[in-house]
Amino acid sequence: MSDVEAFVIVPTYNEADNLDDLVSQLLALPVRVGVLVVDDNSPDGTGQMADAWAAKHPGRVHVVHRPGKMGLGTAYIAGFRTAVGELKATRVMTMDADFSHNPRYIPAMIEMSKDKHVVIGSRYVPGGGQINCTWKRVFLSRVANMVAKTLLGLKAKDTTAGFRLYRREVLESIPLEQIFSSGYSFLVEMLFMCQRRGWQIGEVPIVFEDRRKGQTKISRQEVFKAQYTVFRLFLRRLRGGEPRRPTIPISS
Numbered sequence: 001m002s003d004v005e006a007f008v009i010v011p012t013y014n015e016a017d018n019l020d021d022l023v024s025q026l027l028a029l030p031v032r033v034g035v036l037v038v039d040d041n042s043p044d045g046t047g048q049m050a051d052a053w054a055a056k057h058p059g060r061v062h063v064v065h066r067p068g069k070m071g072l073g074t075a076y077i078a079g080f081r082t083a084v085g086e087l088k089a090t091r092v093m094t095m096d097a098d099f100s101h102n103p104r105y106i107p108a109m110i111e112m113s114k115d116k117h118v119v120i121g122s123r124y125v126p127g128g129g130q131i132n133c134t135w136k137r138v139f140l141s142r143v144a145n146m147v148a149k150t151l152l153g154l155k156a157k158d159t160t161a162g163f164r165l166y167r168r169e170v171l172e173s174i175p176l177e178q179i180f181s182s183g184y185s186f187l188v189e190m191l192f193m194c195q196r197r198g199w200q201i202g203e204v205p206i207v208f209e210d211r212r213k214g215q216t217k218i219s220r221q222e223v224f225k226a227q228y229t230v231f232r233l234f235l236r237r238l239r240g241g242e243p244r245r246p247t248i249p250i251s252s
Contacts, residue, residue, distance in 0.1 A: 004060070005110055006091035006165060007034040009079030011072055015097040016044040023053050025103045027060060031110050033093070036083055038064045038075045062087065072162075073186025077176045084171050093165045095121075101163040105206045109165045115250055116202035117170050118194050120156055121163030127205030128158075137210065144226060148188050151234040156201055159191055160184070160226075163206060169251075170199050185229035192233050198245035 008026055012019065019037070026035050037054075039047035053061040064078050076094055083089040091113055095101040101121060109119045122128050124145065130138060141160060148159040162184070174193050181189045195201060236242060 003032055004034040004087075004089070005031050006093050006106070006113075007036050007062075007083045007087055007089040008093040008095060008106070009036045009038060009076060009083065010095060010097050011038045011040070011075035011079070012042060012046045012050070012097050013040045013069055014042045014044045014046060016042070016046045016049060018097050018099060019046055019049050019053075022097055022099065022103070023050075023061065026106075027057065029103060029106055031107045033106060033110075034059070034087065034089070035061045036064065036079050036087070037061070038066065038079045040066045040069045040075065071182030071186075072184055073179065073182040073189075076186060076190075077179065080166075080171050080176060084168055090168050091165055092168070092171060093163075095163050100209055102206065102209065105163070105204060108204045109163075112202045112204055113165050113167060115200075117167045117199035117248065117250065118191075118201045119165040120158055120161050120191075120201065120203045121206040122156070122158035122161060122203035123206065123208045124157035125203045125205050128203075128207065130208040130210075132210040133208070134210070144188075148230055151230055152188070152192050152237055154188075154191055154195060156191060156195075157203055160187055162187055166194075170194060170197075173197055173199075180232070181225070181229045185226040188226065189229055189233060192237075193242060196242040196244055198248040200247055200250060 023035055026033055037050035039050055047065055050063040054063050064082055080092060083092045105121050109121060112119045123130050144160050148154050179186060179189055
């Protein structure tokens with residue numbers, strides 16, 4: 001796997017409308033990436049479509065099948081374990097399957113990872129933005145970021161972004177089995193743990209586009225879970241329950 005610069009984890013549930021286009025674009029990038037689909041037994045056949053890609057591109061496309069919907073965070077963890085363990089990945093990325101995260105930003109994120117341990121595809125740095133999003137979604141995102149940054153001391157501009165790159169050493173430093181969050185709040189908890197461990201975090205500007213096909217997976221229950229996660233981590237921050245280390249220099 002040494003010729004693959006990064007493995008991209010794509011959690012899926014009923015993404016048959018998007019998967020073929022997404023995998024095609026990922027494999028056509030000017031940087032060589034691998035694709036790791038984590039499918040939660042999609043009734044629409046997404047998992048079988050992913051298997052067909054894996055058969056066609058062995059070594060570049062891999063699939064993890066799970067018995068049902070178990071949460072976004074646990075899908076990421078399953079992907080992390082496979083990428084770092086079985087696939088020996090040096091860089092691991094996460095992105096949505098619905099084209100809200102455009103693959104065209106991946107080369108810039110990989111380039112930044114030469115100087116940063118964690119790279120975020122960010123809506124909220126100069127050059128970033130979002131289109132086709134409802135005002136409610138934009139408002140919710142802005143408020144979530146403000147609360148996370150204020151209560152948890154996070155320095156990144158886009159703390160809730162799911163478009164990320166982690167270097168291998170970052171994932172190896174985090175006790176993934178101890179992460180409580182299973183939904184979208186997993187993203188905030190991961191960033192909290194990365195920052196507290198001293199890993200250098202950078203942001204590449206992206207334009208986030210609301211999904212073109214399919215239905216959003218964000219529910220009111222997910223919003224409540226995110227609020228609980230931020231409050232729980234805030235208490236942990238007050239107790240000093242996470243190791244605080246100085247910034248760790250990048251190593252090639």
